[in-house]
Amino acid sequence: LARLLRRFELYRQKTTRTKFTLILNDFDSAEIERFKEFVVNEPKIYDKYPSIYKTASDVVETARKPRRPEKRGENSVIGILKRLRAFFNWCVRRGYLDRTPFATFTGIGSEKYGTPYYITIEERDLIADFDLSDKPALEVQRDIFVFQCLIGCRVSDLLEMTSGSIINGAIEYIPNKTKNERPGVVRVPLNTRARQLVEKYSAKGAEKLFPFISAQKYNEAIKKIFTLCEITRMVTVRNPKTGEEEKRPINEIASSHVARRTFIGNLYKKVKDPSLVGALSGHKEGSKAFARYREIDEDMKKELVSLLD
Numbered sequence: 001l002a003r004l005l006r007r008f009e010l011y012r013q014k015t016t017r018t019k020f021t022l023i024l025n026d027f028d029s030a031e032i033e034r035f036k037e038f039v040v041n042e043p044k045i046y047d048k049y050p051s052i053y054k055t056a057s058d059v060v061e062t063a064r065k066p067r068r069p070e071k072r073g074e075n076s077v078i079g080i081l082k083r084l085r086a087f088f089n090w091c092v093r094r095g096y097l098d099r100t101p102f103a104t105f106t107g108i109g110s111e112k113y114g115t116p117y118y119i120t121i122e123e124r125d126l127i128a129d130f131d132l133s134d135k136p137a138l139e140v141q142r143d144i145f146v147f148q149c150l151i152g153c154r155v156s157d158l159l160e161m162t163s164g165s166i167i168n169g170a171i172e173y174i175p176n177k178t179k180n181e182r183p184g185v186v187r188v189p190l191n192t193r194a195r196q197l198v199e200k201y202s203a204k205g206a207e208k209l210f211p212f213i214s215a216q217k218y219n220e221a222i223k224k225i226f227t228l229c230e231i232t233r234m235v236t237v238r239n240p241k242t243g244e245e246e247k248r249p250i251n252e253i254a255s256s257h258v259a260r261r262t263f264i265g266n267l268y269k270k271v272k273d274p275s276l277v278g279a280l281s282g283h284k285e286g287s288k289a290f291a292r293y294r295e296i297d298e299d300m301k302k303e304l305v306s307l308l309d
Contacts (some may be wrong), residue, residue: 001083008038010052011045024097027088031106035084036107039077042069073240075111082108112243117235118261124149128193138228139222143197144210145259150194152263152281155218155256161209163202166190173235173282173283179308196219219255226251 005022012020012034023024038045046053046068054068072080085108088100102108119127128146132139148158156176163173170189190198201210212218226232232249239246250258260281 001080001087002081004039005035005084007052010055011038011049014049014052024091026100029141032081032084032101032105033107036077036081039072039080043071050302071241074109074243075113075240078109078111084090115236116261117237118148118258118265118266119231119250119268121229123229124262124266126231127225127229130225130229138221138224140211141213141218142225143200144218145222145225145256146213147194147197147210148256149262150191150197151188152267153188154260155215158210158256159208159212159215162207163198163209165209166198169195184282185258186280188280209267215256222254222256222258223251226254266306 009020009022012022023184085100085102088097088102091097092100124146129146130142144158148155151158151171152175153161153171153173154175154179157173160176161171161173165173167187170187171188171194172185174185198209213221231254232251234247235250235253236245237248238244264277264281267280273279
């Protein structure tokens with residue numbers, strides 16, 4: 001966000017031909033609208049004002065080479081504006097501002113998501129039991145993925161788990177994403193397979209629960225694992241850039257978040273109670289976000305219709 005605001009400031013200097021500077025107290029709803037337009041149109045702006053991108057990296061002291069920004073989807077734009085809003089709310093709480101400019105700005109919108117996709121319990125077990133003895137590095141990432149499917153946490157929480165996270169046969173953690181808003185403890189009892197995976201790596205004496213690699217390489221490994229296990233069925237997804245629905249093989253788009261969806265979606269099919277599932281996934285009661293992780297599948301629809309017999 002800091003780099004993006006710096007590029008926006010340089011863009012305003014270019015287009016106004018002034019020494020324009022972003023100042024907290026001068027940032028009003030009109031400036032937010034201009035910033036939003038910049039975020040949406042940045043690929044075209046890069047082509048017109050390439051010199052901006054030779055200077056802007058200095059804001060975070062990085063030597064990375066400038067590259068043409070990719071077109072952002074609607075959800076990405078909304079996410080950026082929400083982060084900016086959070087920053088201004090923080091400024092108000094700290095007393096740097098009396099009022100946030102977002103108080104009069106109504107153009108953020110709300111994210112749109114396609115039907116959530118996840119793997120079945122049978123597919124999860126196929127992955128868990130697949131012989132990867134000739135690919136030991138991939139086997140480790142497979143075990144981590146299966147464990148994540150069994151506890152339903154986000155990858156950011158999984159990365160921080162240690163042996164001390166297990167208390168009386170259950171994993172306990174405070175979700176990173178919501179710890180500043182509602183720092184509640186999520187407690188998920190470990191089933192037999194989850195305990196076996198923990199024991200498999202506890203003998204290695206590492207501080208972390210699993211030998212985790214970077215999130216990006218973890219996601220790449222998950223795609224390879226799906227392909228090797230021949231879990232390649234087509235799923236309907238929403239293209240984040242165009243907003244249009246499209247068919248994609250699940251192995252091409254599989255990621256760590258599929259593990260979280262797998263935990264939530266399969267549990268919901270069993271108990272059909274969002275409050276119970278939310279207690280294990282860390283979603284608060286009535287959470288709108290919870291709907292993104294489950295779907296009313298065909299079996300549930302048949303059960304509902306049968307009530308009319």
